[in-house]
Amino acid sequence: MASNFPGERDEKVKLQTKKGHDMTWSCDKHGEPVKYYCKEHNIPVCYPCATKYHKPCELDDIENVILEKKGKLDDKQQEIEEMKKQLKALDSKLQSTATSASNHFQSVNNELKTAFEDKLKIVKDKEKRSIRSIEEEAHKEIQTNNEKRERRIKSCHEEAEQQQLTITKRQAKVESETKAISEVVAKQIKDLTSKNQHAISNIDHVEGKIKQIQKDDKTLVNEAPQVLASLDDNLSSNVHQYVSDCLDRIQREVQKVKFVEGEVGGEHYRRIDGYIGKWELVKSIHIPSIVYYPLMRGLISDDEICMFDVKNKVTYVANISTEHTQKVIEGDGNVCITSCTIMDSNIIVCGKGNRGCTGDSLDGCITLYDRQWKVIRDITIPRNISSDNTSVYVDVDRDGMILAAQKIQSNIYVINPDDGRIVNTITLQGKVLWGKMQALSSGDIVIRTNKYEFTVILRSGEEKVAIYCDEWCASCCQVDKLTDTLYITYWDGERSIYAVDQVSCDGIIQARRIVKHERSDRCSFINPCIVTPFGNLVACGGDQLFVYKKRFIM
Incomplete structure (x- = not known):
C-alpha cells in the first residue's frame, strides 16, 4: 500500500512478476528495478529514488499501478470496439454522403452552368443586337453622311x-x-x-x-x-x-491701255483701263422723291450705293443695276452718315457725324453693320475737339484695317476691325483733315486739306504730293481702287454745272470736266462721283443718278 513505506530489510527482496506482466523495468538513474509509483509526481521510481527523493510522497506499488492502468485500458476496449463499429458504419455513410454531395454539387453546377450559359447567351444576343443596331445606325450615318457629302459636293460644284x-x-x-x-x-x-x-x-x-x-x-x-x-x-x-x-x-x-485688277471689299475685280477716253452717259436712274436731299456716301458692292437723306436723316441703298432704292436705317436727328465702305462681302463700315458728343471719346461715330444693316458693333476713338458737334470719316486700307479720322483734326487712327482696337496713329504734319479721306492701293492716303486742295500723304504722316486747283472751291474726291485715279467733283460756277476732273495720284490733272451734269433743287450739297469696280462713274444730280461708261477714242 502506498502508506507502507518499505524498510531496509526489503531492499534485496526480489519483485515477483505477476502473470502476464514482464517486470524488466529498471531506473534510468540507479539501474535498480522500478518498484513504486509516486502519485504526487506521477512518475515510477526505484527504491533508492523512493527513499531519497520521494520519502514524503505517497507511493504505491508499481504492480498495482500497472494493473490498475491496465484494467482501465481493458475497460476502454469495449468502447473502442463500439467506436470502431460506429466508425465503420460511418464509412458507408461517408461514401453515401460523398456520392450524394457529388451528385448534388453536379446538379448545382449543372444548374449554375445553365444559368451562366443563359446569361452568356443573353450577353451574346445583346451584343449581336447592339452590333446590329450599331451597324444600322452606322449605315444610316454613312447614308446620311454620304447624302450630306453629295449635297456638299453638289453645292461645291454649283458654287x-x-x-x-x-x-x-x-x-x-x-x-x-x-x-x-x-x-x-x-x-x-x-x-x-x-x-x-x-x-x-x-x-x-x-x-x-x-x-x-x-x-x-x-x-x-x-x-x-x-x-x-x-x-x-x-x-x-x-x-x-x-x-x-x-x-x-x-x-x-x-x-x-492696261489690264488692271485688284481687291475691293474682299472681291477681286479685273478690267481694261489706263486710258483717258470719253465718258458717255449710259443710264439715268430716278431717285424717289422720298429721298429729299440725297448725298452719296460710298459704294457697298459693285452696284450698290449708300445714300443719306440730309433732310430726314434716313439712310438708303440705291442699286444701279435694278434701279431700286431701299431704306436701310431710320432717321436720327442727331446722327448723319458721313462715309460708307465695305470691309468684305459681309460687313459694311460707316463713319458718322454726331451732335451731343461729350467726354474723352467718340462713341457711336464708327459702326460695323452686316448685310441686313444690323449693328455688329460700334468702335470708339479719342475725342480731340471741344465742340459737341463732330464728324468722323472712315475708309478701309489694302490690309483690311479701318482708317478713321475726326474732321478738323490731324490724327488718322488705324483700327483692327476684329476687336476695334487702335493699332497705329498717323499724325498729319502741318495739316488737318477737312473732309473725306481714302486709302490708295500703295498704302498712301488721300485727304482733303483745304477748300482747293487734296493731299496724298505717306503712312508716316508726311506729305507726298499736294493737288491744287483754284476751281475746286466746293469739291469731293473719289478714288478708283483699281487704278488709284482720283475723280474730283466740284461746282463749276462759270458754267453753272457740276463737273468732274480726272487726276493721277501723283497730282497730275489728266483731264478736265470728263463728266458734266446739272443740279436740281434736291442737290444743294456737293456729291462725290462714285467709281464702281467695273470702272463706271456714278454722279448724283439730286433727282437722278447718272451712270457713265468710258469709251476709247482717238
Whole structure:
C-alpha cells in the first residue's frame, strides 16, 4: 500500500512478476528495478529514488499501478470496439454522403452552368443586337453622311460653276472692252490708210499727167499751169505729216491701255483701263422723291450705293443695276452718315457725324453693320475737339484695317476691325483733315486739306504730293481702287454745272470736266462721283443718278 513505506530489510527482496506482466523495468538513474509509483509526481521510481527523493510522497506499488492502468485500458476496449463499429458504419455513410454531395454539387453546377450559359447567351444576343443596331445606325450615318457629302459636293460644284460663270462673263466683258478698243484703233488706222492711199493715188495721177504733157510741147504749154497747181495742192495738204502724227498719237494712246485688277471689299475685280477716253452717259436712274436731299456716301458692292437723306436723316441703298432704292436705317436727328465702305462681302463700315458728343471719346461715330444693316458693333476713338458737334470719316486700307479720322483734326487712327482696337496713329504734319479721306492701293492716303486742295500723304504722316486747283472751291474726291485715279467733283460756277476732273495720284490733272451734269433743287450739297469696280462713274444730280461708261477714242 502506498502508506507502507518499505524498510531496509526489503531492499534485496526480489519483485515477483505477476502473470502476464514482464517486470524488466529498471531506473534510468540507479539501474535498480522500478518498484513504486509516486502519485504526487506521477512518475515510477526505484527504491533508492523512493527513499531519497520521494520519502514524503505517497507511493504505491508499481504492480498495482500497472494493473490498475491496465484494467482501465481493458475497460476502454469495449468502447473502442463500439467506436470502431460506429466508425465503420460511418464509412458507408461517408461514401453515401460523398456520392450524394457529388451528385448534388453536379446538379448545382449543372444548374449554375445553365444559368451562366443563359446569361452568356443573353450577353451574346445583346451584343449581336447592339452590333446590329450599331451597324444600322452606322449605315444610316454613312447614308446620311454620304447624302450630306453629295449635297456638299453638289453645292461645291454649283458654287464653282457659278463662280466660273461669273469669271467667264467678266472675262468676256473685259475681252469685249479690248475688242471695242482694238476696233476703234483698227478703224482709225483703216481711215488713215485710206487717206494715205488716196494721197498716193493723187500723187501718182499728177506724176502720170506730168509725164503725159511732157510728150507734146503744145500740151505742156497749155496744161502745165493746172498740173502744177494740182501738184502744189497735193504737196501742201501735208498728208504724210498728218498721218504720221495720227499714228504717233495712236501708239501713245494704245500704250496707255492696261489690264488692271485688284481687291475691293474682299472681291477681286479685273478690267481694261489706263486710258483717258470719253465718258458717255449710259443710264439715268430716278431717285424717289422720298429721298429729299440725297448725298452719296460710298459704294457697298459693285452696284450698290449708300445714300443719306440730309433732310430726314434716313439712310438708303440705291442699286444701279435694278434701279431700286431701299431704306436701310431710320432717321436720327442727331446722327448723319458721313462715309460708307465695305470691309468684305459681309460687313459694311460707316463713319458718322454726331451732335451731343461729350467726354474723352467718340462713341457711336464708327459702326460695323452686316448685310441686313444690323449693328455688329460700334468702335470708339479719342475725342480731340471741344465742340459737341463732330464728324468722323472712315475708309478701309489694302490690309483690311479701318482708317478713321475726326474732321478738323490731324490724327488718322488705324483700327483692327476684329476687336476695334487702335493699332497705329498717323499724325498729319502741318495739316488737318477737312473732309473725306481714302486709302490708295500703295498704302498712301488721300485727304482733303483745304477748300482747293487734296493731299496724298505717306503712312508716316508726311506729305507726298499736294493737288491744287483754284476751281475746286466746293469739291469731293473719289478714288478708283483699281487704278488709284482720283475723280474730283466740284461746282463749276462759270458754267453753272457740276463737273468732274480726272487726276493721277501723283497730282497730275489728266483731264478736265470728263463728266458734266446739272443740279436740281434736291442737290444743294456737293456729291462725290462714285467709281464702281467695273470702272463706271456714278454722279448724283439730286433727282437722278447718272451712270457713265468710258469709251476709247482717238
